[in-house]
Amino acid sequence: MDEKIVTEIAKSIPDSAWNRLVQTACDTxxxxxxxxxxxxxxxxxxxxxxxxxxxxxxxxxxxxxFAKAKQKITESSKEMKGHHNLNIVLQVVQESCKQTDEKLRDLWANLLATELTEGGVHPEIVSILKRISSDDARVLLKVSENSPKINQKFIETLGHAFSGMSPVTIYRSKEDSFSEKLLERLGLIKKEIPHWKLTEIGIGFLEVVSGISSSDEEISNDQFPTHRE
Structure with missing residues (x-):
């Protein structure tokens, strides 16, 4: 949702109702x-x-x-670890507070849930998520469908966050899109003519922002190579 629209909606809400909404948010x-x-x-x-x-x-x-992250953790039946990277959590606060796009906020919630349950979220993943738009995320999702190391459940999980959005056409005429070039510069995808493929960094990034699996649906390290200890 556009930031101006959010501002206008906020202005249209009566003070009493808005105060209740804010208080509910604080309690949540x-x-x-x-x-x-x-x-x-x-x-x-x-x-x-x-x-x-x-x-x-x-x-x-x-x-x-944060409420979404907590819900994802509850649904996964996983437990929160006792030690977390404070900088990662604080950056989720800092970035999600200005992210008016609900679908991207969902990816921030996924990242937070991963850090709180599994830990080891690399700061660079946070930096990458800060730089991409919904269109970029949709292109990344589309590219992941051509990557053999990504299983179908993973694609469905991330695809759910972007349901209802128009399909992405990866190949536009003879030139690649800006999103593809940006994702390539970020190290997430690479061109293997005539297709785009995920890099190992792209796979690791999507693993974090696609959400956590339930405790009885763990994904093997062969499918998702990571550098977590």
Whole structure:
């Protein structure tokens, strides 16, 4: 959703209703970070302090992102680890608060869920996610369909986040699209004439932002090579 539209919608909501919405968002965020506060109080307090400094409109977006991450963790039947990379979590707060695109916010929620349950999310994955648009993500999804190391469940998981969006045409005339060139520059895809293929970095990136699998549906390292310890 366009930022201007979000602003106009926010302005159209009566003050009393908006205050309730913000309070609900704050309560939702408190519940989402409660496990962090219980396991590592210092991290929990820092995240809460970062949240408290946000504008009310930003708090709503961040609360939604954290709530989604918590829901994904619950549905996966996985448990949160006791140690997390504070910088990764704080960057999720910082980036999701200005991400008005709901589908990209869902990818931030996936990244957060991965960090909280599995850990080891590389900071570069955060940097890449900050630089791509929905169109770029759709192109990346389309390219993944041509990559033998990506299984169908993985494609369906990421594709669900972008359901309802128009299909992406990877090949446009004789020239590649801007998204393809950007994704190539980011190291996510490479050209193997006449097709685009995912790189190992692209596979690792998609593994993190596509969501966590349930505890009884673990994906083998042969399918998803990672560098996590």
């Amino acid at each position: 965020f408190e519940k989402a970070v409660a496990p962090l506060t219980e396991s590592t109080s210092g991290i929990g307090r820092l995240i809460k302090a970062k949240f408290d400094r946000l504008l009310n409109e930003e708090k709503v977006l961040v609360a939604e992102t």
